[in-house]
Amino acid sequence: MQQPAPPLAIIAAALRRERQRAGISLAELARRAGLAKSTLSQLESGTGNPSIETLWSLGVALGVPFSRLVEPPTTQVRVIRAGEGPRLMSDESVYAATLLAAGSARTRRDLYVLELEPSSPREADAHLPGSVEHFVCAAGRIRTGPVGEEVELGPGDYVTFPGDVPHRYEALEPSWAVLVLEHV
Amino acid sequence: MQQPAPPLAIIAAALRRERQRAGISLAELARRAGLAKSTLSQLESGTGNPSIETLWSLGVALGVPFSRLVEPPTTQVRVIRAGEGPRLMSDESVYAATLLAAGSARTRRDLYVLELEPSSPREADAHLPGSVEHFVCAAGRIRTGPVGEEVELGPGDYVTFPGDVPHRYEALEPSWAVLVLEHV
DNA sequence: CGGCTACGTTCGTCAAACCGAACAACCCGA
């Protein structure tokens, strides 16, 4: 029920992890959160006991819910083309739902909207071990997937692949997509 | 994703609410948490800005998870319009990601693609308690949300609302959407 | 090389969170 662990170490680790996930420096995060660099440095090192307002502003600056900062952290490519996949709740013709991926407990899933402009492929470094990406192309055309196993997606297409290996995003035209990043 | 509300008032209300629910006096709670009565009194009155350790000890003494003291009591309808929301990883101009909802452990999230044809609103019964729906309109126009609190979405718009109350889906034109159904 | 910028850390100072005690208000029994 309650986390018995001392929260300070968890907060310190969470701050570092989330900051690196956002890809910003300590100074940049301190600036966005309106804090002094020294304060943030001490927090990430496990020294100190932040006030609620301090930690709150960090959560806002990181775009992360407050609870993420205090709670302990608890390869195959599969494509489902638009119109394929198991249809559910189709008893009403005006309505069709396709189950793309069923969730399991103990994993966290972050929901993103991605906007991509045509360019050379963007390389993404491997995320934490065990992470999985779920990718639904909403508009445009996108090539994505692990390096060497990219697939091309059109509107409504879905692909899932491991997130803990290097992978690419490449928009063939202005595109956007919904991404669910699943990790432990 | 983040609560824009000032957390101090929420904490003050949550402390008083949980303490009265536990049926103990302010002095008794202060004693169990190892704090001074004065400290707790100021916290419940909304004055002051507790440290993490202080609030943590109160959560332990009350027997409630930490997050209950900092998060607003109920999940409401929240809309993030296309282009709004915290942008991440925007250092490369060809690439923009918007965090819509950050996941927490211990919940399951099922990922759907919904196709809807224009019709009268489709009523959906309440799901299991604690379920939350995340809805991203991919194309068309969709009105959805809890009954009486529907919002209209265009491509790229995002809305989240409780899934454990009756809610509606209504396509104003042929539409499709990505739905993440989150439940415990 | 020197100059510049950004990174993260350590230091001294100040405001504030926290404490302890004293405080008014209330309820009960003597």
Added chain:
DNA sequence: TCGGGTTGTTCGGTTTGACGAACGTAGCCG
């Protein structure tokens, strides 16, 4: 009408979290 027991609040004093300015380091460019 006294105590003695609550309740929750307000008052000085001390500890400490947050700040700003330094620091050492690393990279990049002229």
